[in-house]
Amino acid sequence: MNSLTLKPKAIPSHPQLLVPEIRTCKTIRELKQVHAFLIKTARTRDITVATELLKLCATSDFRDPGYALSVFDQMPEPNCFAWNTVIRALAEESNADGSLNAMLLFSRMLYDGMAEPNRFTFPSVLKACSVAARLEEGKQVHGLVVKFGLDDDEFVVSNLLRMYVLCGSVEDAHVLFSRNVGGVDDMSRVVTDKRRQEANVVLCNVMVDGYVRVGNLKAARELFHRMQQRSVVSWNVMISGYAQNGFFMEAIEMFHKMQMGHLSPNRVTLVSVLPAISRLGALELGKWVHLYAEKNKIRIDDVLGSALVDMYAKCGSIKKAIQVFEKLPRNNVITWNAIIGGLAMHGKANDVFDYFLRMERSGVSPSDVTYIAILSACSHAGLVDKGRSFFSEMIIVAGLEPRIEHYGCMVDLLGRAGYLKEAEDLILNMPIRSDDVIWKALLGACKMHKNIEIGRRAAEVLMKLAPHDSGAYVALSNMYASSGDWDAVAEVRLMMRGLDIRKDPGCSWIEIDGVIHEFLVEDDSHPRAKEILSMLKEISHKLSLEGHMPDTTQVFLKIDEKNKESVLHYHSEKIAVAFGLISTSPKTPIQIVKNLRICEDCHSSMKLISKVYERQITIRDRKRFHHFEHGSCSCMDYW
Numbered sequence: 076m077n078s079l080t081l082k083p084k085a086i087p088s089h090p091q092l093l094v095p096e097i098r099t100c101k102t103i104r105e106l107k108q109v110h111a112f113l114i115k116t117a118r119t120r121d122i123t124v125a126t127e128l129l130k131l132c133a134t135s136d137f138r139d140p141g142y143a144l145s146v147f148d149q150m151p152e153p154n155c156f157a158w159n160t161v162i163r164a165l166a167e168e169s170n171a172d173g174s175l176n177a178m179l180l181f182s183r184m185l186y187d188g189m190a191e192p193n194r195f196t197f198p199s200v201l202k203a204c205s206v207a208a209r210l211e212e213g214k215q216v217h218g219l220v221v222k223f224g225l226d227d228d229e230f231v232v233s234n235l236l237r238m239y240v241l242c243g244s245v246e247d248a249h250v251l252f253s254r255n256v257g258g259v260d261d262m263s264r265v266v267t268d269k270r271r272q273e274a275n276v277v278l279c280n281v282m283v284d285g286y287v288r289v290g291n292l293k294a295a296r297e298l299f300h301r302m303q304q305r306s307v308v309s310w311n312v313m314i315s316g317y318a319q320n321g322f323f324m325e326a327i328e329m330f331h332k333m334q335m336g337h338l339s340p341n342r343v344t345l346v347s348v349l350p351a352i353s354r355l356g357a358l359e360l361g362k363w364v365h366l367y368a369e370k371n372k373i374r375i376d377d378v379l380g381s382a383l384v385d386m387y388a389k390c391g392s393i394k395k396a397i398q399v400f401e402k403l404p405r406n407n408v409i410t411w412n413a414i415i416g417g418l419a420m421h422g423k424a425n426d427v428f429d430y431f432l433r434m435e436r437s438g439v440s441p442s443d444v445t446y447i448a449i450l451s452a453c454s455h456a457g458l459v460d461k462g463r464s465f466f467s468e469m470i471i472v473a474g475l476e477p478r479i480e481h482y483g484c485m486v487d488l489l490g491r492a493g494y495l496k497e498a499e500d501l502i503l504n505m506p507i508r509s510d511d512v513i514w515k516a517l518l519g520a521c522k523m524h525k526n527i528e529i530g531r532r533a534a535e536v537l538m539k540l541a542p543h544d545s546g547a548y549v550a551l552s553n554m555y556a557s558s559g560d561w562d563a564v565a566e567v568r569l570m571m572r573g574l575d576i577r578k579d580p581g582c583s584w585i586e587i588d589g590v591i592h593e594f595l596v597e598d599d600s601h602p603r604a605k606e607i608l609s610m611l612k613e614i615s616h617k618l619s620l621e622g623h624m625p626d627t628t629q630v631f632l633k634i635d636e637k638n639k640e641s642v643l644h645y646h647s648e649k650i651a652v653a654f655g656l657i658s659t660s661p662k663t664p665i666q667i668v669k670n671l672r673i674c675e676d677c678h679s680s681m682k683l684i685s686k687v688y689e690r691q692i693t694i695r696d697r698k699r700f701h702h703f704e705h706g707s708c709s710c711m712d713y714w
């Protein structure tokens with residue numbers, strides 16, 4: 076648009092008639108031209124005209140909060156609406172600068188004293204406090220809310236509550252919440268006023284969200300159950316709260332319960348429950364969610380789409396993940412990360428590199444998450460040189476600062492390939508602080524290559540970094556055990572007993588006919604425990620006929636050989652596979668998800684089970700997928 080299209084004579088002379096003219100502006104440029112004309116003809120002093128201008132540059136699609144502020148500054152006597160409009164525009168920027176400017180403008184409003192803040196002023200100011208994480212200022216605003224008599228206003232109170240939650244002060248939130256909704260006893264009181272009911276639901280949702288954010292799921296659940304009425308948001312908060320805090324079964328249970336009521340899941344529900352489904356590898360449920368979205372015309376945008384791609388990849392169906400990915404808009408790095416991360420988990424290193432190239436060609440810059448996927452793909456495939464070059468590309472070309480996860484991938488890559496000294500040097504020389512995870516990776520590699528010297532150094536650091544974590548002790552004692560040094564094993568055991576350290580419980584999940592079954596190590600709580608046990612015995616008998624010798628070095632305790640064997644049979648993934656065998660018809664593929672890394676003994680057993688029972692078995696462990704078929708694994712025993 077050039078300046079000639081706006082003919083001055085086309086502008087009406089009466090201020091009221093100017094308003095529709097202003098509204099026709101489609102770009103900030105057009106708006107500025109009109110504004111310039113209005114200044115020249117001295118019409119900005121008219122409050123109707125000025126307000127219309129302000130509204131457009133503060134709230135339209137082409138809004139420009141900075142420009143809105145300059146228009147505002149020229150208004151002779153801005154009313155409350157004008158103040159609110161600009162404060163909101165600044166707060167809606169949702170960044171630190173905008174928030175601070177919003178707070179400054181609010182204090183100017185108070186100082187100026189010509190217009191009094193109302194119920195629409197405070198929510199924006201409180202949002203600004205939250206985004207800028209200014210709890211102290213937020214408390215002052217709370218004082219003003221009381222001063223201006225708005226502490227009974229549900230809308231303002233819910234925003235106050237949200238401010239406390241987002242600023243991390245659940246205590247303050249709790250006090251405010253109790254005062255407005257009441258304590259345990261008051262909540263059972265029947266509220267008949269419909270508006271009040273709705274307001275209470277909103278307050279409860281914000282409070283539940285607050286508990287979830289600080290990881291207090293007990294309080295969140297209690298409040299959720301006490302609520303007399305719940306909205307879709309209430310369920311969504313609980314589902315994502317469970318999923319984000321590692322309670323995957325509970326998240327899925329909530330999802331089922333929600334549908335038993337009269338509420339239908341929306342897009343946010345699906346995005347919240349999908350990570351839990353992914354973690355448990357519940358493919359059937361995941362497919363159902365996908366179908367539900369399609370049937371109910373829930374738009375599969377980049378967020379929901381990425382969650383679906385991630386779900387299919389983590390539930391073992393990389394083909395479906397690719398299909399979903401190919402239909403998504405591909406301008407978002409999160410979508411690319413979902414597919415590249417999925418391919419990396421499946422050990423498809425070449426596809427990872429192909430998709431990475433496609434991503435760069437389509438003009439999307441890789442993020443540090445992308446590089447974690449690429450480096451772990453290199454690590455799983457044992458591509459040391461490629462890994463080294465991607466690592467330096469990340470720093471030099473992409474200009475990204477490696478995080479501990481990237482160093483972790485490199486240590487994993489170098490360590491597995493046997494470059495133990497280089498891996499140790501990398502940890503010692505990196506510019507950031509090392510953590511237990513990275514030393515564990517090195518320790519694991521030392522165990523794999525039976526390097527007791529570096530292994531002991533790594534274990535010693537680990538015991539200092541995470542004294543109550545069993546990992547270092549278990550690995551160290553396994554290393555001693557495999558070299559037959561039982562005295563050293565006993566010493567480590569004594570240390571563990573002194574510190575009251577226990578092994579991380581292994582846990583496996585298997586989905587049969589849409590129901591997820593959970594098995595812990597040495598688990599006999601399942602209703603079909605007896606049948607499972609006899610199947611486990613049958614498996615071990617058949618495997619021994621195949622010449623399988625249980626790898627007893629995997630057992631931590633020094634116990635007699637016979638007992639060791641029986642403990643081994645009860646690793647959770649073995650219980651799950653036995654259950655899978657008795658619960659499905661012949662030839663049905665079996666799919667299991669495990670929370671820890673699969674041990675060598677289970678790995679070699681699974682290979683044989685796939686052969687003896689003629690089943691495809693897929694196990695996703697903490698790191699990657701293993702596809703067992705005809706007696707071998709897709710990882711080629713390198714994991």
Ligand code: ZN
Pocket residue numbers: 646673674675676677678
């Ligand atoms: Zn095992």
Ligand code: ZN
Pocket residue numbers: 678700701702708709710711712713714
């Ligand atoms: Zn494998």
